[in-house]
Amino acid sequence: MDNSQNLSTLGEFGLISRIAAGVSTADGVVTGIGDDAAVTAFTPGMQLLTSTDMLLEDVHFRRAWHDPYRLGRKSLAVSISDIAAMGAIPRWALLSLAIPGDLPLDFIDDFTKGFLSMAAEHGVTLIGGDTCSSRAGLVLSVTIMGEQLPDLILRRSGAQSGDEIWVTGTLGDAALGLKLLDFGSAQPPGLALAPSCSLGGAEWHEHLISRLLDPAPRVIAGLALAESGLASSMIDISDGILADFGHIAEQSGVGGCIRLQDLPLSAEFLRSTEMSDEFPYQLPLSGGEDYELCFTASPLNREKIIECMKKCGVEATPVGIVTSLPGVAVIHADGSPHALQNKGFNHFK
Amino acid sequence: MDNSQNLSTLGEFGLISRIAAGVSTADGVVTGIGDDAAVTAFTPGMQLLTSTDMLLEDVHFRRAWHDPYRLGRKSLAVSISDIAAMGAIPRWALLSLAIPGDLPLDFIDDFTKGFLSMAAEHGVTLIGGDTCSSRAGLVLSVTIMGEQLPDLILRRSGAQSGDEIWVTGTLGDAALGLKLLDFGSAQPPGLALAPSCSLGGAEWHEHLISRLLDPAPRVIAGLALAESGLASSMIDISDGILADFGHIAEQSGVGGCIRLQDLPLSAEFLRSTEMSDEFPYQLPLSGGEDYELCFTASPLNREKIIECMKKCGVEATPVGIVTSLPGVAVIHADGSPHALQNKGFNHFK
Numbered sequence: 001m002d003n004s005q006n007l008s009t010l011g012e013f014g015l016i017s018r019i020a021a022g023v024s025t026a027d028g029v030v031t032g033i034g035d036d037a038a039v040t041a042f043t044p045g046m047q048l049l050t051s052t053d054m055l056l057e058d059v060h061f062r063r064a065w066h067d068p069y070r071l072g073r074k075s076l077a078v079s080i081s082d083i084a085a086m087g088a089i090p091r092w093a094l095l096s097l098a099i100p101g102d103l104p105l106d107f108i109d110d111f112t113k114g115f116l117s118m119a120a121e122h123g124v125t126l127i128g129g130d131t132c133s134s135r136a137g138l139v140l141s142v143t144i145m146g147e148q149l150p151d152l153i154l155r156r157s158g159a160q161s162g163d164e165i166w167v168t169g170t171l172g173d174a175a176l177g178l179k180l181l182d183f184g185s186a187q188p189p190g191l192a193l194a195p196s197c198s199l200g201g202a203e204w205h206e207h208l209i210s211r212l213l214d215p216a217p218r219v220i221a222g223l224a225l226a227e228s229g230l231a232s233s234m235i236d237i238s239d240g241i242l243a244d245f246g247h248i249a250e251q252s253g254v255g256g257c258i259r260l261q262d263l264p265l266s267a268e269f270l271r272s273t274e275m276s277d278e279f280p281y282q283l284p285l286s287g288g289e290d291y292e293l294c295f296t297a298s299p300l301n302r303e304k305i306i307e308c309m310k311k312c313g314v315e316a317t318p319v320g321i322v323t324s325l326p327g328v329a330v331i332h333a334d335g336s337p338h339a340l341q342n343k344g345f346n347h348f349k
Numbered sequence: 350m351d352n353s354q355n356l357s358t359l360g361e362f363g364l365i366s367r368i369a370a371g372v373s374t375a376d377g378v379v380t381g382i383g384d385d386a387a388v389t390a391f392t393p394g395m396q397l398l399t400s401t402d403m404l405l406e407d408v409h410f411r412r413a414w415h416d417p418y419r420l421g422r423k424s425l426a427v428s429i430s431d432i433a434a435m436g437a438i439p440r441w442a443l444l445s446l447a448i449p450g451d452l453p454l455d456f457i458d459d460f461t462k463g464f465l466s467m468a469a470e471h472g473v474t475l476i477g478g479d480t481c482s483s484r485a486g487l488v489l490s491v492t493i494m495g496e497q498l499p500d501l502i503l504r505r506s507g508a509q510s511g512d513e514i515w516v517t518g519t520l521g522d523a524a525l526g527l528k529l530l531d532f533g534s535a536q537p538p539g540l541a542l543a544p545s546c547s548l549g550g551a552e553w554h555e556h557l558i559s560r561l562l563d564p565a566p567r568v569i570a571g572l573a574l575a576e577s578g579l580a581s582s583m584i585d586i587s588d589g590i591l592a593d594f595g596h597i598a599e600q601s602g603v604g605g606c607i608r609l610q611d612l613p614l615s616a617e618f619l620r621s622t623e624m625s626d627e628f629p630y631q632l633p634l635s636g637g638e639d640y641e642l643c644f645t646a647s648p649l650n651r652e653k654i655i656e657c658m659k660k661c662g663v664e665a666t667p668v669g670i671v672t673s674l675p676g677v678a679v680i681h682a683d684g685s686p687h688a689l690q691n692k693g694f695n696h697f698k
Contacts, residue, residue, distance in 0.1 A: 030396060034600065035505050036434035036585060037400035037495065042391060047379060051386040054445040054479045054490055085385035096403040096490055130403045136485030141403055141445055143492040146386065156384050235385055251383065 006105050015108070015131055019095075022116050026125040028091060038127035040092055046147040051082035057100075057137030065181050068107045070213045071140075072114025078238070079144035080122050081217035081291045085236035086155070087226020088148035090219060092127045093119060096141040098134035122219050152226040154295070158233035159252035163296040165320035166231075166305065168218050170266040171241060175287020176273070176280075177212035180205050204268035215291040221314045222293055230305050234295040240286035241319070242340070245294050246328050252296075258285075258320035261333040281338065285330065296322055355454050364457070364480055368444075371465050375474040377440060387476035389441055395496040400431035406449075406486030414530050417456045419562045420489075421463025427587070428493035429471050430566035430640045434585035435504070436575025437497035439568060441476045442468060445490040447483035471568050501575040503644070507582035508601035510673035512645040515580075515654065517567050517663050519615040520590060524636020525622070525629075526561035529554050553617035564640040570663045571642055579654050583644040589635035590668070591689070594643050595677050601645075607634075607669035610682040630687065634679065645671055 007015065020033040031039035042048070055061060055075055066074070076093060083090040095115060099108065119126055124144070218236070225231040233252055237244045241258065249256050263284045273280055297305055302318065309316040330338040356364065369382040380388035391397070404410060404424055415423070425442060432439040444464060448457065468475055473493070567585070574580040582601055586593045590607065598605050612633045622629055646654055651667065658665040679687040 030499070031502075031504060036431040036583075037398040037437070037493075039435070039499075039502055040397045040399070041499070042397060044393070048389045048391060048397065048494070049386040050389070050441070050443060050492070050494065051477060052443040052445055052479050052490070052492055054447055054481060054488065056447055056481065056483060056488070058484055059447070059482060082385040086388070088386070092399070094399060094401040094492060096401055098403055098405055098408070098488070128400060130401050132403060132405065133408060134405060135407055139403065139405070139447070139488055141401070141490035143399070143401055143443060144386075145397070145399065150379070150388075150390070153380075153388055155380060 007099065007103070007108070010105065012131055018109075019112050019126075022112055023126050029125050029127055032125065032127045033129075038092070038094070040127060040145070043147055045149060047150050047153065049083055049086050049088045049146040049148060049153070050143065051079055052141065052143040053079050055140040057139070063138070066213055068110035069114035072111040073118040073214055075140045075142050076115050076118040076124070076144070077215050077217050078291065079142045080118070080124065080219060081215070081236040081238070083144055083146035084217045084219040084222035085234050085293060086146070086148065086153050087222050087234060088146040088153060089223065090122050090124045090144055090146045092145045093124050094143040095126060095129040097129070097131050098139035099131065100134045100137055103138060122217070148226065154222075154226050154231055154234040156233055156235050156248045156251040159248050159254050159296040159322050160232055160298070161254050161322050161324040162299070163232055163322040164299050164302065164318045165245060165256055165258060165322060166295050166297060166316050166318050167237065167241060167264060167292055168221050168309065168314050168316050169290070169292040170264045170269065171237070171290050171292065172269055172284030172287050173208050173211035173266050174215065174289035175283040176269055177208035177210070178289070180209055180272070181212070204271045207266070207268040208272060212289060215289065217291055218293045218314065221309060221312045221316070224308050224312050225293070225295060228304070228308050230301045230308060231295040231297045234293055237290040237292045237294050239288045241294055242285045242328060242330070248294065248296060249326065249328055255323040255326045255328060256320055257323055257329045257331060259333075260330055260338050262317060262319045264315065264317040264319070285340070356448065356452070356457070359454065361480055367458075368461050371461055372475050378474050378476055381474070381476045382478070387441070387443070389476060389494070392496055394498060396499050396502065398432055398435050398437045398495040398497060398502070399492065400428055401490065401492040402428050402431075404489040406488070412487070415562055417459035418463035421460040422467040422563055424489045424491050425464050425467040425473070425493070426564050426566050427640065428491045429467070429473065429568060430564070430585045430587070432493055432495035433566045433568040433571035434583050434642060435495070435497065435502055436571045436583060437495040437502060438572065439471050439473045439493055439495045441494045442473050443492040444475060444478040446478070446480050447488035448480065449483045449486055452487060471566070497575065503571075503575050503580055503583040505582055505584050505597045505600040508597050508603050508645040508671050509581055509647070510603050510671055511648070512581055512671040513648050513651065513667040514594060514605055514607060514669035514671060515644050515646060515665050515667050516586065516590060516613060516641050517570050517658065517665050518639070518641040519613045519618065520586070520639050520641065521618055521633030521636050522557050522560035522615050523564065523638035524632040525618055526557035526559070527638070529558055529621070530561070553620045556615070556617040557621060561638060564638065566640055567642045567663060570658055570661045570665070573657050573661050574642075574644060577653070577657050579650045579657060580644040580646045583642055586639040586641045586643050588637045590643055591634045591677060591679070597643065597645060598675065598677055604672040604675045604677060605669055606672055606678045606680060608682075609679055609687050611666060611668045613664065613666040613668070634689070
C-alpha cells in the first residue's frame with residue numbers, strides 16, 4: 001500500500017478500494033464490496049442469523065488503550081460472539097466507519113488488518129459497509145450474518161427448571177483487565193491489585209488486559225453445542241453472567257441459582273487479586289466483556305458436555321441450577337445468599 | 350406509552366422493549382428483537398442482499414432541520430433505496446442508535462414511529478439492532494436485508510455501449526431543499542432563490558425540503574425493472590447522477606454522455622431557481638440525496654420502459670447515452686461540453 005497518502009487525498013472511494021484490496025473472495029459471496037448492496041448465496045435449508053453492534057470511541061473503547069489492530073479484531077469478535085451464542089456459523093460481515101479528521105491512515109490500515117485477521121480465523125468475509133467522516137471520535141458499526149439449520153439454532157428461551165447453568169472459559173478477566181488499564185483513576189474500593197499494574201508489567205496482567213482488548217469468540221464451542229443437541233439455551237456473556245443468565249431466565253420463564261465458589265476464575269485473575277481485602281466477586285458476576293458462552297443443559301448431559309467442550313479445546317464449568325422460581329440468586333459455598341451490587345452495565349445511567 | 354419516563358429510568362432494555370412494542374411479526378421472521386441474533390427464513394431460490402448506512406448528527410443531518418419522525422423515515426429510506434437499486438425486495442432491517450444524554454425520550458418515540466412507518470410502507474420488519482449512549486451527538490446505523498432471484502438482480506456492471514441512460518423522477522430537488530434550509534449561511538454564488546425561502550414558506554419550497562427530509566425509495570420501480578428484464582444496470586442516486594452514473598460506467602468498463610437539457614427538473618425546482626443569474630446545473634448533476642434510480646437499457650426498450658414505469662406511478666426520462674469511450678461527459682443542447690464543477694460529495698475533503 002502507498003503510505004504517502006492520507007485520507008483526504010485518498011477520498012471515500014479510495015478508502016473503500018484500500019479496504020477491499022485485503023478481502024479475498026469466498027464461497028457464497030456473489031457480489032462483494034462495490035455495488036449498492038452485497039449479494040450472497042445461502043446454504044439451502046439454512047436460516048439467516050443477523051446481529052449488529054456499534055462501538056463508539058470513549059464509550060466502548062479508548063484509542064489510548066486499544067491499538068488499532070486489536071480494535072479491528074475486537075470490533076468483529078463481539079459480533080461473531082453473537083452468532084456463536086446461537087450455535088450458528090458466521091459467514092459475512094458489513095463494516096461501517098465514521099472517521100475523525102485526525103485519524104492517521106496507518107490507524108485505518110492496521111484496524112482493517114486486525115478486522116480481516118479475525119474474519120479469516122472464523123471464515124467470515126467482509127462484503128460491504130459504509131464510510132463517512134466524523135466530527136466527534138471514531139464510530140464503528142459491524143453487522144454479522146450467519147446461518148444454521150432451523151432445528152439446531154440455540155436461543156435464550158429454552159432453559160428448563162432443573163437444568164444446570166454452564167459457562168465456558170473463565171469469568172472476570174476482561175473486567176479486571178479494564179481495572180488494570182484504568183489503575184489510578186478508578187480503583188474500586190476494597191480492590192488492591194498485586195504489584196506490576198502498569199501496561200507492560202507482569203505476564204498475568206498482560207493476559208487480563210488481552211482478554212479485554214482481544215477477546216476470542218467461542219464459535220467452535222457454540223457450534224458443537226448446537227450440533228450435539230446437548231444444550232437447552234445459550235447466550236454470550238457481554239454484560240456479566242448475572243445479567244446475561246438473567247436474559248435466559250426471563251425469556252425461558254424460569255429463574256436460577258449461581259454458586260459463587262464454582263465461578264471459573266483464571267490463575268491470572270486469582271494472582272492479581274490475592275491482596276484484595278474483599279474478594280472482587282462483582283467482576284466475574286457483573287464485569288462484562290467476557291464473551292464466553294453461558295448455556296443451560298440437563299444434568300444428565302454433564303459428562304457429554306465436558307467431553308464435547310474438551311474436543312473444542314474449551315473448559316466448561318457448571319456454575320448453578322435453573323429453578324422454576326423467577327429471579328437469579330447467587331449463593332456462597334455455605335448456601336448463604338451473596339449480596340448483589342449491580343446487575344450489569346446500563347448505558348443510559 | 351408512559352411518557353413520564355426518561356431514558357435513564359428506562360435503561361437499555363426498557364428502551365429496546367419500547368421500540369419492539371411497535372413492531373409486528375411478519376412472514377419469514379422466526380426470531381425477532383431480543384435474542385443474540387435475529388433469525389429469518391428465506392424464500393427458497395432467492396439470494397440475500399445486504400446494505401448498511403451510518404448517519405451522524407451534524408454530518409448527515411441536523412436535529413434543528415430534521416424532525417424526529419422524518420429522520421426515522423429517512424434513516425431507513427436511504428437503505429431501502431440500496432435494495433431498490435438492485436431490483437430486489439426489501440425484507441428486514443437492523444437499527445443501531447447511539448443516543449446523547451440530552452435527547453428527550455419523545456424524540457426517540459417519534460423517530461421510531463417514523464422508522465416503522467417507512468418499514469411498513471415497504472414490507473420491511475425491524476428484527477434487531479443495538480442501543481448505547483453517545484458522548485457526541487446522535488448516531489444511527491441501519492442495515493437492510495432484501496432478497497431476489499439470482500437472475501433478476503440488477504448490478505452496476507451491466508451497462509453496454511449504445512444503451513440509453515435513464516433516471517426516475519426529478520433531480521436536484523433535495524440539493525436545492527438543502528440550500529433553502531441553509532439559506533443565508535451558504536448561499537452559492539450565482540444562485541438567487543425566488544422569495545419565501547424560510548421554512549414554512551411557499552408550497553414549492555416545502556416540496557423541495559420534503560424531497561430532502563423525507564425521500565421515497567423507488568422500490569416498486571426497481572422491482573419492475575428487474576422483473577421485466579428491461580434494464581442492463583442500475584444504481585440509486587445518492588451523490589448526484591454524475592458521480593453515480595460514473596460508478597456504473599467504471600464498473601461496466603464504459604463511459605457516457607449526459608444531455609443537460611434532458612435532466613428532469615421539477616416545477617418546484619424551476620420556480621425556485623428562475624431568478625438565478627446562471628442556471629444551477631450543479632444541483633441536478635452533483636447535488637446528491639435524490640434517491641432516484643439511474644439505470645441503463647437498450648434503446649429498443651424505450652417505449653416498454655416508459656410504459657412499465659407509468660404502471661409504477663413513476664416518470665422515467667432518458668438523459669444520455671452509454672459510450673465505449675471511458676469517462677462521463679455532459680453536453681448542452683447545442684452539443685457543446687458543459688464545464689463540470691465537481692463530481693459529488695467527498696466525505697474526507
